Amino acid sequence: MQRGSITDVPGIRVGHWSDRRAITGCTVVLPDGPAVAGADVRGGAPGTRETDLLRPGNLVERVHAVVLAGGSAYGLAAADGVMRWLSERGIGFPFGRGVVPIVPAAILFDLGIGRPDRWPDADAGYRACGAARRSCAEGNVGAGTGATAGKALGPARAMKAGIGTASSRAFHGLLAGAIAAVNASGDIVDPATGRIIAGAREEDGAFADAVEVLRSGRIWQPEVAAQNTVLVAVATNAALTKEQANRLATVCHDGIARAVRPAHTPSDGDIVFTLATGEHTLDGADYRILEALATHAVERAIVGGVESAESLGGYPAMGDVARRNARAPKRRR
Numbered sequence: 001m002q003r004g005s006i007t008d009v010p011g012i013r014v015g016h017w018s019d020r021r022a023i024t025g026c027t028v029v030l031p032d033g034p035a036v037a038g039a040d041v042r043g044g045a046p047g048t049r050e051t052d053l054l055r056p057g058n059l060v061e062r063v064h065a066v067v068l069a070g071g072s073a074y075g076l077a078a079a080d081g082v083m084r085w086l087s088e089r090g091i092g093f094p095f096g097r098g099v100v101p102i103v104p105a106a107i108l109f110d111l112g113i114g115r116p117d118r119w120p121d122a123d124a125g126y127r128a129c130g131a132a133r134r135s136c137a138e139g140n141v142g143a144g145t146g147a148t149a150g151k152a153l154g155p156a157r158a159m160k161a162g163i164g165t166a167s168s169r170a171f172h173g174l175l176a177g178a179i180a181a182v183n184a185s186g187d188i189v190d191p192a193t194g195r196i197i198a199g200a201r202e203e204d205g206a207f208a209d210a211v212e213v214l215r216s217g218r219i220w221q222p223e224v225a226a227q228n229t230v231l232v233a234v235a236t237n238a239a240l241t242k243e244q245a246n247r248l249a250t251v252c253h254d255g256i257a258r259a260v261r262p263a264h265t266p267s268d269g270d271i272v273f274t275l276a277t278g279e280h281t282l283d284g285a286d287y288r289i290l291e292a293l294a295t296h297a298v299e300r301a302i303v304g305g306v307e308s309a310e311s312l313g314g315y316p317a318m319g320d321v322a323r324r325n326a327r328a329p330k331r332r333r
Contacts, residue, residue: 019118151220159201239278
């Protein structure tokens with residue numbers, strides 16, 4: 001299935017910085033011009049920067065970049081480098097003597113898979129900007145380098161995930177694209193089939209089903225928090241108000257909820273950012289169409305983050321698990 005990319009939206013570029021030895025990285029979404037933005041945090045363990053200013057009623061309406069990063073709270077420093085890159089080019093909120101770039105950011109926890117003393121810093125964010133292109137690599141890159149999924153039975157039973165991207169277009173040119181760094185506590189389900197494609201595994205390799213693990217009380221160390229998170233950025237060519245951009249971020253969490261089971265847990269920092277470039281004026285039912293396009297793009301981006309991942313750091317990827325299960329003797333019922 002063709003998923004497309006967030007960079008299908010005109011004026012959107014994506015850059016990654018990846019450290020495969022430390023198994024971490026960061027990703028920057030760069031609009032060509034200031035974009036009307038919104039955000040909605042639904043997870044119980046968020047790590048964010050500059051999200052308050054995106055709330056309706058606050059002064060600033062447009063942003064100049066969005067950063068998704070690994071490294072837990074340390075990774076928020078990547079936004080400093082993005083600000084420096086933008087400032088050097090005169091991009092930002094203007095004031096009398098210069099500009100202040102507006103760069104919201106969010107992080108995921110990947111310190112347990114690679115080196116716990118290495119994380120994306122300001123230089124990493126700067127380099128990600130320099131690498132920005134009108135195409136988007138997927139898998140073990142950027143903020144998805146250290147991403148994993150399916151942790152209900154602990155890290156030994158989890159799987160590798162990564163960065164995924166997708167887009168969805170309406171008949172008259174309205175377009176939404178999404179990028180997702182998939183570092184979920186829960187299982188990843190393909191909404192097109194209803195099947196788990198990455199998640200917690202039993203000793204024989206079969207998927208355990210995180211919801212059933214919770215029901216049975218087998219959850220691994222439930223007191224461990226802030227070690228997950230699905231980070232999503234959605235871009236659209238629509239002309240949105242700040243209120244509509246925030247509403248779209250809220251609705252796009254439906255895409256997370258359909259592809260991650262369970263989602264928005266106390267140990268996830270799940271967040272959706274939205275960026276509207278303003279090229280397509282909305283009319284009639286267009287906003288409702290946009291909600292459907294964007295939510296579908298989020299679903300497909302999350303699935304893509306699993307399908308494109310490769311085994312790393314001792315965590316098997318979807319393809320390796322499928323091949324292993326295909327070779328395993330069939331269990332008698």
